[in-house]
Amino acid sequence: MNGDNRAVVAEALVHTYGPDESSGVTALSGVDLEIKRGEFVCIIGPNGSGKSTLARHLNALLLPTSGRVLVFGMDTRDERNLWEIRRTAGMVFQNPDNQMVATVVEEDVAFGPENLGIKPEEIRQRVSDALKAVGMEDFSRASPHFLSGGQKQRVAIAGVLAMMPSVIVLDEPTAMLDPKGRKEVMETLARLNKEKGITVVHITHHMDEAVHADRVIVMYEGKVVLSGPPTEVFSKTEDLAKWGLDVPFVARLGDMLRKSGFEVSRSALTVEEMVDELCRLSSST
Amino acid sequence: MIRGVIIGQYYPVRSTVHSMDPRAKILIATIFMVVLFVGNNFYCFLAMGLFAVLAVVLSKVPWHVVIRTVRPMLFILIFTLVLHLFLTPGPVLFRMGPVTATWSGLVQGLFIGTRLVILIMFTSLLTLTTSPVELTDGLEDVLRPFSRLGVPHHELAMMMTIALRFIPTLLEEADRIMKAQMARGADFQSGNMLNRARNLAPLLVPLFVSAFRRADELALAMEARCYRGGEGRTRMKKLEMHRADYVGILLVVLASVLVVYLRIKFGPVIRGTV
Amino acid sequence: MPIELQHVTYDYMPGTPSQVRALDDVCMTIQDGEFLGLIGPTGSGKSTLIQHLNGLLVPTSGRVLVDGLDTRAKGADLRRLRQKVGLVFQYPEDQVFEETVYEDIAFGPKNLGVPAEEIEERVREAMALVGLPDSLMKRSPFELSGGQLRRVALAGVLAMRPEVLVLDEPTAGLDPLGKREILGHIRRLHERGLTVVMVSHNMEEVARLADRLVVLDHGRIVLSGTPREVFAQGELLESIGLDIPDVTKMMRELRKRGWPVRTDVLTLEEAYEEISRYLAGTKAGGVR
Ligand SMILES: Nc1ncnc2c1ncn2[C@@H]1O[C@H](COP(=O)(O)OP(=O)(O)OP(=O)(O)O)[C@@H](O)[C@H]1O
Ligand SMILES: Nc1ncnc2c1ncn2[C@@H]1O[C@H](COP(=O)(O)OP(=O)(O)OP(=O)(O)O)[C@@H](O)[C@H]1O
Ligand SMILES: [Mg+2]
Ligand SMILES: [Mg+2]
Numbered sequence: 001m002n003g004d005n006r007a008v009v010a011e012a013l014v015h016t017y018g019p020d021e022s023s024g025v026t027a028l029s030g031v032d033l034e035i036k037r038g039e040f041v042c043i044i045g046p047n048g049s050g051k052s053t054l055a056r057h058l059n060a061l062l063l064p065t066s067g068r069v070l071v072f073g074m075d076t077r078d079e080r081n082l083w084e085i086r087r088t089a090g091m092v093f094q095n096p097d098n099q100m101v102a103t104v105v106e107e108d109v110a111f112g113p114e115n116l117g118i119k120p121e122e123i124r125q126r127v128s129d130a131l132k133a134v135g136m137e138d139f140s141r142a143s144p145h146f147l148s149g150g151q152k153q154r155v156a157i158a159g160v161l162a163m164m165p166s167v168i169v170l171d172e173p174t175a176m177l178d179p180k181g182r183k184e185v186m187e188t189l190a191r192l193n194k195e196k197g198i199t200v201v202h203i204t205h206h207m208d209e210a211v212h213a214d215r216v217i218v219m220y221e222g223k224v225v226l227s228g229p230p231t232e233v234f235s236k237t238e239d240l241a242k243w244g245l246d247v248p249f250v251a252r253l254g255d256m257l258r259k260s261g262f263e264v265s266r267s268a269l270t271v272e273e274m275v276d277e278l279c280r281l282s283s284s285t
Numbered sequence: 286m287i288r289g290v291i292i293g294q295y296y297p298v299r300s301t302v303h304s305m306d307p308r309a310k311i312l313i314a315t316i317f318m319v320v321l322f323v324g325n326n327f328y329c330f331l332a333m334g335l336f337a338v339l340a341v342v343l344s345k346v347p348w349h350v351v352i353r354t355v356r357p358m359l360f361i362l363i364f365t366l367v368l369h370l371f372l373t374p375g376p377v378l379f380r381m382g383p384v385t386a387t388w389s390g391l392v393q394g395l396f397i398g399t400r401l402v403i404l405i406m407f408t409s410l411l412t413l414t415t416s417p418v419e420l421t422d423g424l425e426d427v428l429r430p431f432s433r434l435g436v437p438h439h440e441l442a443m444m445m446t447i448a449l450r451f452i453p454t455l456l457e458e459a460d461r462i463m464k465a466q467m468a469r470g471a472d473f474q475s476g477n478m479l480n481r482a483r484n485l486a487p488l489l490v491p492l493f494v495s496a497f498r499r500a501d502e503l504a505l506a507m508e509a510r511c512y513r514g515g516e517g518r519t520r521m522k523k524l525e526m527h528r529a530d531y532v533g534i535l536l537v538v539l540a541s542v543l544v545v546y547l548r549i550k551f552g553p554v555i556r557g558t559v
Numbered sequence: 560m561p562i563e564l565q566h567v568t569y570d571y572m573p574g575t576p577s578q579v580r581a582l583d584d585v586c587m588t589i590q591d592g593e594f595l596g597l598i599g600p601t602g603s604g605k606s607t608l609i610q611h612l613n614g615l616l617v618p619t620s621g622r623v624l625v626d627g628l629d630t631r632a633k634g635a636d637l638r639r640l641r642q643k644v645g646l647v648f649q650y651p652e653d654q655v656f657e658e659t660v661y662e663d664i665a666f667g668p669k670n671l672g673v674p675a676e677e678i679e680e681r682v683r684e685a686m687a688l689v690g691l692p693d694s695l696m697k698r699s700p701f702e703l704s705g706g707q708l709r710r711v712a713l714a715g716v717l718a719m720r721p722e723v724l725v726l727d728e729p730t731a732g733l734d735p736l737g738k739r740e741i742l743g744h745i746r747r748l749h750e751r752g753l754t755v756v757m758v759s760h761n762m763e764e765v766a767r768l769a770d771r772l773v774v775l776d777h778g779r780i781v782l783s784g785t786p787r788e789v790f791a792q793g794e795l796l797e798s799i800g801l802d803i804p805d806v807t808k809m810m811r812e813l814r815k816r817g818w819p820v821r822t823d824v825l826t827l828e829e830a831y832e833e834i835s836r837y838l839a840g841t842k843a844g845g846v847r
Binding site for chain 1: 600601602704706731732733734736737800801802805806808813816827830831834837841
């Protein structure tokens, strides 16, 4: 493992649901993937392209039909690694209501560490640290039922953080949230990635959430069809449309302007970046 | 509307009773209930009543909240009273058509009624001062000795926690699905019993589907957070008995002794009954 | 068939300590044939408001008149009302329960007492309207994809042949393609003459589709007008926690940096024209 800076590796990963390969649904058909430590990766792709199936391989909720998955060097097929893998790779799901176990926020956050058999005093410390990290410390005694969607998801993230993971995998955590909730979750993730160096694998249908990632991975029909920095991925407008995906508005505007001969940089993907770019352009010589 | 009812049972204030160990509270409530049935005259109830009043005062739960918990049982109370009033033989109090009310009936009815009121009030106090989580934690621990007899105490407690967690969600969902079907012209109110039962399919089928999906996702989420049953699992909150808990248990024991004494001294409220 | 809300106030759990005022003195009229967008932050009362439009909720005080008929009136024909005002809830796929797609779409018309011969015709028509192929008719709804199931639920309401279609966040949780398809069908329904009321958190969507927007905050109407008028009030919208479309945001920002561009821009094309027109007159354009 020494010198290995890869957080997650998938090699020729195939997954078939159902009894056998002939009658089942092949959700992943040969995925090769490497995610570096500390990287912030977004996975996009249309419904049914295998994103959730891939995500569930990253903490051994599913095992490969063939090929293999390594999480910080641990092979998920090895039974002995199971709990260490699940601790190392935390998972957050789409529906905030369906992943909370307890009726009090802090009890829910404590659930993971409790399962790991950690001493009570340390659990308490971890819970309060985790809630602080997601900005929910004022709600530690609240009932999850009374929280907004964004707050619930932040509690879910805290629940994972309390297990001290090295990578967090989030399966469409913002799909059921309103814009404010989405922003809360995205800011939390960015902070955890930057300040704690946690590797983030974020699955989303919102293209504007992908523009800040270090890398965007596009899945289509059980395969990784494209992978690269956002600027590169979102310049492939036609390919993305073919796969039923959107391009952020700013990228499309950049495209149109470039076609008319203005030299707008491809790296401008957010409103702020585009405004800066346009101002630079208008005043440059 | 549903949100309030279920979670509203717990009354969150800081008090001696709130901060007691749930196991002590469960123990006290159990002893109290047994003793309540040992008591066979009003002197016994006076003692128990005073004990209950003391508990309510210490708990800082306002009286109207405590009394409100009795209200749903009002019907049963009146029913009991009336039943005893008319069905107990004894000296005539008054006649109403074919039936006769008796003095012994009145006394007997009041006796049973008082017992019920004290019982309800005291048990509600347990849920009013103990959060659902504490209650399940306490129960898990209290049931632990029975695990040798094959009682899955950890699993029972986990199930109870999860049920408590999901009841409000499912009720809200039921409300939402019902409205959605009404928007499609469904009718849940009219028709005879058979029709009504049949008309519930549009409500129950989606509700079951969603409950199963939730359960499935929850199981996955629990597994992802390393859940593997009770073994090797620790708890953040270690239950600890403090002075207040021992004092409380001591008090309820003293009250029990007093009640037994009063029972022997004054005998049953009406000769020939318990 | 106009719908009129007169001083509508609605309280959840009235008379209890947890009473919530979800609507507060709301007055508005929904005109025939319009496409009304309803926006507002979480908990502002949008879902509560639309449930008043077909009598699922009735005002605590005030009146709702549908085609002149008070929804609170004794003996009001609620079933007829719910036929005329079709309400599609958020995540409508959760209400699907029959064994086949056909049966499920037929549920509404059956409840209305539509004769058997006509039901099939209505189901086919509704499926066509949302772009579901006939081949799915005998399939179990639980085998369909998310986007297809959403369309089945929508068809279930359309089969009642409503005059007003009310939708609560119809694109929530769909992938980009699914979103685009559903919005396309809604737009076409509107073009066929249906009055549409749509709740949405997506400002780009409503800006593009709606004729008129109503903004709710804390149960009150704080703003209403054409999308252009409404999104011109950027500060107000931001103060209640709402976004403005990225296009508009960008134009406002450029304006702040001294560009002489319009800020009431709602589409990519408009923005492109404004920007390229200005750039062409600057050095960047001169270089070409
Ligand atoms: N439990 C299962 N049993 C059988 N087939 C399944 C199961 N889960 C998923 N599939 C199938 O596997 C394929 C990939 O599904 P997956 O859920 O991974 O896609 P996804 O990219 O996450 O889609 P979405 O955007 O809808 O979440 C789909 O064709 C799906 O129908
Ligand atoms: N069944 C209910 N019981 C009690 N209060 C409710 C109920 N439904 C909604 N409320 C409350 O009424 C207010 C308005 O809620 P409503 O659901 O209408 O908002 P909304 O604008 O649709 O929000 P969202 O964008 O989250 O869907 C909120 O404060 C909410 O908490
Ligand atoms: Mg998925
Ligand atoms: Mg709503």
